[in-house]
Amino acid sequence: MQETVVDTLAPLGIALGAALLALLVVQLVHVVLLRAGRQSRFLTDLANRAHRPVQWVIVLCAVYFSVRAAADGASWRHTFLHADQLIIIAAAAWLLAALLVVGEEAALSRFRTDVPDNRTARRVHTQVVMVRRVTVAVMAVLAAAVMLMTFPEARLVGTSVLASAGFAGIIAGLAAQSVLRNLFAGLQLAFSDAVRLGDVVIVENEWGRVQEITLSYVVVHVWDDRRLILPTSRFTERPFENWTRSESALLGAVLFDVDWWLPVPEMREELRRALESTDLWDGRVSVLQVIEATGSAMRLRALVSALDAPRLWDLRCFVREHMVTWLRDSHPAALPRLRGEMSSATPLHATLTGQTHTTDGDARVFSHSVDGRARAEAFTGRES
Template sequence: MQETLIDTLAPLGIALASALLGLLAVELLHRALLRFGRGSAFLTELASRAHRPVQFVVVLCAVYFSVRDVAEEAKWRNAFLHVDQLIIIGAVAWLTAALLTLAEETALARFRTDVPDNRTARRLHTQIVMVRRVTVAVVAVLAGGVMLMTFPQARIIGTSLLASAGFAGIVAGLAAQSVLRNVFAGLQLAFSDAVRLGDVVIVEKEWGRIQEITLSYVVVHVWDDRRLILPTSYFTEKPFENWTRTEAALLGSVMFDVDWWLPVPEMREELRRALESTDLWDGRVSVLQVVEATGSALQLRALVSAEDAPKLWDLRCFVREHMVAWLRDAHPAALPRLRTEMTAGVPLQATLTGQTHTTDSDARVFSHSIDGRARAEAFTGPE
């Protein structure tokens, strides 16, 4: 009994000592990276992100190899090594995901999106984020698969399944499902450059900005701070407007209905002065045209430009407000009005036909004439 207890405790003691030595080595390496990487943001972030996963991997590996080599006669050896092996696989997957996240953030830091011309940066941000999510998902799936393959029964089933011709049919059937369709659509969005993070889009009659793109859905930040959640397949199967597909600069129009008395050249000059007085205008387009001249008013269209969609909206509101005030103060006679022509004492129809007399019998449908009384009987029946 004493020998059995010693045989059990000795390997555990050696495993514990190996774990402590592994922790000490990881801690020394961590402090060395922090000390020598003070001038490098990458090394500092690497030491921070990889610290915990590396601790787990090193300690678990030290315990695994020490128990495997020392406790050869212990009854609990195989079960202990199997559990330790499963945890090592999970820790390695954790470390891989942490390194992928660090690589993503390092790559994203090189491309700023807070600059006016950020189309290329937003495209790269979208692609890098999608690639990282796909690779992390692949790592998780592979880790789960490797864990299952450590069980003999699962290894036999997995080998048979991979070797069978029915595996291709299973994959094809799964690919037809909506989940995988959205995953493939997300990858297509990332590399087709149809939509990127930060793009201004019109979807479902809503104006918003692409806030997040995942493998299964896209988040659109609507202008009134709502969030519109759409499946990624929506952007590959349905039409939508992308206002920043090639560049962020846009054109916008403001419509005015004015009277015919308005001097259009003066309003055109006032539009130019108004645009030059605000920093919302990017200086590209300032056009005022008469686009309709029928009825009792002229319809004018002011075409203006801004460097992005939010500024364009504010610029259109500014132009509308400024020009309305100018029309009211400088040319009140040019405000929209309704014209009517009155002829005293003579009905308009009589004036047009030359007749100046009408009777009540001509003003009623169901009385005062033979055919009128006949119509009345048809509608109400005989009296």
């Protein structure tokens, strides 16, 4: 009995020593990378993100090989090594995912999105994020498959599963039709350049910015801080407006309804002065045109330009407020008004008193003839 305990504890002691030695080596490498990473952001990210998964992989591998060599013939050896092998596979998948994130951040650091012309950077960010998510999902599935294949029973089941893969694929396709549609739609959005992270879009009658694109849904940050969550297939099957697909700079229109008395050239000059007084304008477009002149008013359209959608919105509000104030102070007669005409068939006294519905007899009695005016004066008591 004593030999059995010794035979059991000795391999475990060797495994524990190997684990501590592996931890010491990993810690030393971590410290070296942190010191070297003072001048390299890549090494710093690598040391921080890969530290934990590397610890698990190295320690588990050291334990696996030490137990395999020292516990030859032990009854618990096979079960212990199998469990250790499963954990090593999971830790290796974790390490690959961490290295993928480090590589992603290193690639994205070369493309800045905080500059005015960031179309290419936003496209790269969208594609890299989508590729990373797909790759992580594939690695998780492969890791689970490898873990299952370590069981002899799973290998036998795999033969029958492959034999019925056609039928199972049909059933899965029908059951997960919407999921697969959104999955392929997400990949299509990432590589078709139809929409990118940070794009300004109008979807479902809402103005917002694309905040997140996943394999199943898209998050749109609406202007009032709401989040509009839509399936990715919505952007491939139905139309939407993308204000920043080709470039961030945009044109905006401000409409004014004014009276015909307004001198349009003066308003055009005032618009130019207003735009030159604000840094919201990018200096490209300053246009004022009469786009409609019917009825009792003219409709003017002011076209202005800005570097991006938020600045354009603020610029349009600024132009609208400035020009309304200028119209009110400088040309009050040009403000919108309603016109009407008085018919000559309406008697003057009916117009003054508001009684416009008169009979023919009243019109003859109080007519504009000499006798009619005399009768009117006598009727009202007016002295001649």
